[in-house]
Amino acid sequence: xxxxxxxxxxxxxITLFIVSLITFVGVEVLPGDAxxxxxxxxAYGAALDACIKRLGxxxxxxxxxxxxxxxxxxxxxxxxxxxxxxINEVLGPRVKNSLVLASVSILxxxxxxxxxxxxxxxxxxxxxxxxxxxxxxxxxxxPEFISATLLILIVAIWLGWLPGIVIIPSDATFYxxxxxxxxxxxxxxxxxTAHMARMVRSSVIxxxxxxxxxxxxxxxxxxxxxVFRHVLPNALLxxxxxxxxxxxxLLGGVVVTEVVFNYPGLGRLVIESxxxxxxxxxxxxxxxxASIYVGINLIADLMTLMLNPRLKSLQIRK
Amino acid sequence: MESNLITEDKQKNKLExxxxxxxTMASKPSGLIGLAIVLFHVVLALxxxxxxxxxxxxxxxxxxxxxxxxxxxxxxxxLGRDVFTRTILGGRTALTVTFFGSLIxxxxxxxxxxxxxLVGGKIDDVVMRVVDAFLSIPWILAMLLIVSLLGTSTEVxxxxxxxxxxxxxxxxxxxxTHDVIAKDFIVSARARGHSNMSxxxxxxxxxxxxxxxxxxxxxxxxxxxxxxxxxxLGFGVxxxxxxxxxxxxxxxxxxxxxYWSVIAPIVGLSSLIIGINLTADAFAKALGIDRxxxxxx
Numbered sequence: 001x002x003x004x005x006x007x008x009x010x011x012x013x014i015t016l017f018i019v020s021l022i023t024f025v026g027v028e029v030l031p032g033d034a035x036x037x038x039x040x041x042x043a044y045g046a047a048l049d050a051c052i053k054r055l056g057x058x059x060x061x062x063x064x065x066x067x068x069x070x071x072x073x074x075x076x077x078x079x080x081x082x083x084x085x086x087i088n089e090v091l092g093p094r095v096k097n098s099l100v101l102a103s104v105s106i107l108x109x110x111x112x113x114x115x116x117x118x119x120x121x122x123x124x125x126x127x128x129x130x131x132x133x134x135x136x137x138x139x140x141x142x143p144e145f146i147s148a149t150l151l152i153l154i155v156a157i158w159l160g161w162l163p164g165i166v167i168i169p170s171d172a173t174f175y176x177x178x179x180x181x182x183x184x185x186x187x188x189x190x191x192x193t194a195h196m197a198r199m200v201r202s203s204v205i206x207x208x209x210x211x212x213x214x215x216x217x218x219x220x221x222x223x224x225x226x227v228f229r230h231v232l233p234n235a236l237l238x239x240x241x242x243x244x245x246x247x248x249x250l251l252g253g254v255v256v257t258e259v260v261f262n263y264p265g266l267g268r269l270v271i272e273s274x275x276x277x278x279x280x281x282x283x284x285x286x287x288x289x290a291s292i293y294v295g296i297n298l299i300a301d302l303m304t305l306m307l308n309p310r311l312k313s314l315q316i317r318k
Numbered sequence: 319m320e321s322n323l324i325t326e327d328k329q330k331n332k333l334e335x336x337x338x339x340x341x342t343m344a345s346k347p348s349g350l351i352g353l354a355i356v357l358f359h360v361v362l363a364l365x366x367x368x369x370x371x372x373x374x375x376x377x378x379x380x381x382x383x384x385x386x387x388x389x390x391x392x393x394x395x396x397l398g399r400d401v402f403t404r405t406i407l408g409g410r411t412a413l414t415v416t417f418f419g420s421l422i423x424x425x426x427x428x429x430x431x432x433x434x435x436l437v438g439g440k441i442d443d444v445v446m447r448v449v450d451a452f453l454s455i456p457w458i459l460a461m462l463l464i465v466s467l468l469g470t471s472t473e474v475x476x477x478x479x480x481x482x483x484x485x486x487x488x489x490x491x492x493x494x495t496h497d498v499i500a501k502d503f504i505v506s507a508r509a510r511g512h513s514n515m516s517x518x519x520x521x522x523x524x525x526x527x528x529x530x531x532x533x534x535x536x537x538x539x540x541x542x543x544x545x546x547x548x549x550x551l552g553f554g555v556x557x558x559x560x561x562x563x564x565x566x567x568x569x570x571x572x573x574x575x576x577y578w579s580v581i582a583p584i585v586g587l588s589s590l591i592i593g594i595n596l597t598a599d600a601f602a603k604a605l606g607i608d609r610x611x612x613x614x615x
Contacts, residue, residue, distance in 0.1 A: 018451035026463065141595045142588050143543045145550045145563075149570055149580065157574045252458040256547050260570075271551060274462045286459055293454040 008301050012294040019290040020072065023283050024065050051081070068283075077284035081276070087284050090269070095288075098265035101181055101188070102254065106247065109189040110196065113243075114236065117200025121235075122227070124205060132197070140194035144253040148187040148260040155183060184261045191253060195246045199239050207235040237307055244300030251289055342604040343597070349604075352596025359590045363410040372400035374407050375558040386578050393578040395569060399558075405582040407560035409590065415476055415555075416542045422480025423487055423541070424534040430484075431491025431530075432522055435499060436514070446492070452485045457544060465553045472555060479545060483537045490533040494526035528605045535598035539591055546587055562587040 071078065077087035116136070120129040139147065155161050162183055207213060208231060216226045255267035262268070266285065273281035343349040378398035386393045392401035434442045452460075460482060468474045498504065499522070507517050548554035549563025557564060562583040569579040 014447060015451050015454055018448060019455055022448075022451060022455070137595070138592065141539065141591050143547055143550075143591065145547060145566065146584050146588055149566060149573070150584065152570075153573055153577060153580070157577075251456045252544075252547075255456070255458050256551065259551060270459055270462065274466045274553075277466065282459070282463060286455055286463075289456045289459060290451075290454045293456070 004305065005302060008298055012298050015294055016287070016291060020069055020287055021065075023286040024068065027279055027283060028061055072284075072287060077287075078280045080273075080281050081278045087281055090281065091266075091284070091288070094264065094266045094269050097263065098254065098258070098267065101184055101258070101263065101265055104181065105185050105189040105192060108185065109192040110243070112189070113193045113196035114200055116193065116197040118204055118227075118232070120197065120201045121204035121208065129201075133201075136194035136197050139190045140198070144187060144191060144256045145260050147190060148184070148257050151183050151187055152260070181263070184257055184263055187257050187261075188250070188254060192246065192250055195250075196239070196243050199242045199246075200235070203235040203239050204231060207231050210234075237304060240304050240307075241297075241300045244296045247296055251292065339601070339604045343600040346600060346603075348596050349600025352593050352598075352600055355589055355593025356597050359409050359413065359593065362406055363413045366406040366410050370403040370407060372403045374399065374403050374560045376400075385576075392582040393576070395565070395579040396572055396576070401565075401579050401582050404560040404565060405562070405586050408562040408565060408583060409586055411555060411559060411561045412542060412546065412587070412590065415472060415479070415545055416538055418476045419479035419483065419541050419545070420534055420538045422477060423484035423537055424530065425484075426480070427484030427487025428491045428526075428530045428534075431488040431493075432495050432518060432526065434488070435492040435495025436518065436522070442492075445488075449485050449488050452482075457482050458547065461544065461548060462551070462553055465548065470553060470556050475545070475548075475554065479541050483541045483544070487530060487533050487537065491526060491530050494529040495522055498522055498525045529607060532598065532602045532605060532607050535594070535601050539594040539598060542587075542591055542594065 068078065075088070077091070079085075080087045080090050116132055120132050123129045213226065213230055216230050221230070254265070255270050257263070258265045258267035259271055266288070269281070270285055272278075273285065340353075344353055376399060380398065382394065382396060382398045384390055384394040384398075390400050390402065392405060395401055395404070430445065434445050461478060464478045465474065468478075504517065504521055507521050512520075545554060546561075546563035549561045550567045552564075552567065554563055555561045557568075565583040566580055566587075569576065569583075573580045
């Protein structure tokens with residue numbers, strides 16, 4: 001069991017190592033280095049020299065990679081060109097803001113998805129299922145920026161209930177944030193809930209058709225007792241992994257949503273750093289976002305392992 | 319000999335089979351609606367340059383932000399351009415870019431996946447590690463980086479999108495190949511002394527084609543989503559190209575009093591994405607592949 005966990009963590013680390021190589025090599029291979037890209041037309045003379053010195057571009061590439069990688073491993077991402085300060089200081093408040101947005105959305109999204117998934121599965125092809133499934137298909141296929149724009153148009157402009165554009169400084173306190181993130185949270189959790197509800201639905205349907213559930217029905221186990229005791233634990237377990245993948249995939253959507261609502265999180269930093277052509281920050285963001293992705297998947301794997309005794313013995317024998 | 323007979327038989331029935339699949343897809347209302355929407359958009363994209371009433375890039379200060387009327391069905395935007403013209407031409411941009419992008423994704427993803435599934439071993443391990451690593455970089459960051467360094471022309475966008483949406487297909491193709499490769503007919507083809515190429519072409523591709531095509535149809539809608547998000551963020555096609563994402567992003571600031579210029583591209587893009595999704599779902603069901611439990615990777 002411990003060996004298996006260590007193996008999973010090792011695989012995750014290898015993935016992150018390859019990601020760091022890809023981003024580093026990508027920035028190296030594509031035309032222009034960090035300094036000429038950032039300074040654009042002013043890339044000559046003293047300004048260029050100073051920048052090259054600042055980033056240490058005058059040493060060979062592999063040495064720079066080793067330097068950069070070992071610094072990143074220690075938690076130091078380097079120096080932001082456009083912010084003119086260490087990247088860690090730029091990241092701090094942004095990470096916090098995105099974390100607030102993401103965790104509120106997840107806290108609303110997951111329970112709602114489970115409830116909706118169960119309802120649609122138990123009333124399969126009946127009115128509740130048809131209604132909810134239609135809504136989920138709509139909200140999961142429409143791009144984030146469209147649902148966010150429509151939310152602003154309808155709720156903020158036509159109805160005038162909430163402010164459409166969030167104007168908060170990046171160092172706002174937790175309570176200041178909470179009152180301002182209703183619309184972004186709705187936009188994000190709408191898509192997330194739709195994706196997860198669909199998975200829960202098909203998982204529940206699969207389990208309902210299995211032999212042991214048929215057996216329970218024949219034995220005369222009361223319907224709701226059967227649903228909660230026999231169906232749900234078996235149906236939700238395989239959904240954990242898929243939910244993790246969905247959350248990780250939505251990182252891209254969070255970027256877009258943050259831009260639409262002008263929310264000062266990691267996502268908007270992605271756009272800002274790319275518009276400013278601030279490559280050190282872009283590299284740092286690639287590693288951070290990839291770590292989140294790998295981390296979420298790792299947690300899901302471990303949770304499935306812990307919760308499922310059968311899988312445990314299977315994997316060890318393998 | 320036997321496998322040759324089967325392939326000949328298949329060829330004869332190819333059209334019939336395609337028609338059969340279409341019929342199954344259209345037999346459910348959701349599939350029929352999806353097919354109708356996609357067909358509508360494709361036809362519109364083909365004829366839009368001939369039916370567009372105005373020049374899509376004609377700027378005029380006299381016609382700024384006009385409400386919908388008989389002359390301008392969907393009104394005009396902040397530069398005085400006709401929104402109807404730009405909306406119907408926008409579908410052309412979206413469909414062209416994503417169609418060729420998906421084609422590239424299908425080709426390289428499918429072939430690499432089949433290759434990995436077939437050879438296995440060390441090569442397979444290394445390729446899959448790299449694919450996993452690419453999967454863990456958010457697509458939006460990677461796309462933005464490429465586009466910001468190489469520019470935003472369609473010559474860059476199409477291969478870049480094709481590359482990024484192909485990595486998921488590698489996994490599907492590899493898994494499907496794994497399923498096929500242990501079957502008896504591969505073993506017997508090997509025993510008959512067929513070359514690897516002939517095995518790939520005659521035995522594996524016909525058997526994994528369905529899974530890859532369904533995946534490709536799904537990728538198509540995700541790619542459309544990705545492409546329009548890029549345009550929306552200002553990193554897709556450059557103005558004055560008529561493009562839905564770009565139109566929405568331009569009209570967004572003025573939507574408190576000129577909502578028509580944002581509604582038209584929203585309806586266009588949403589309907590096309592929903593149409594493609596419904597079609598892909600129906601396609602998967604018609605081929606007997608369940609993709610509802612799969613995460614969007």
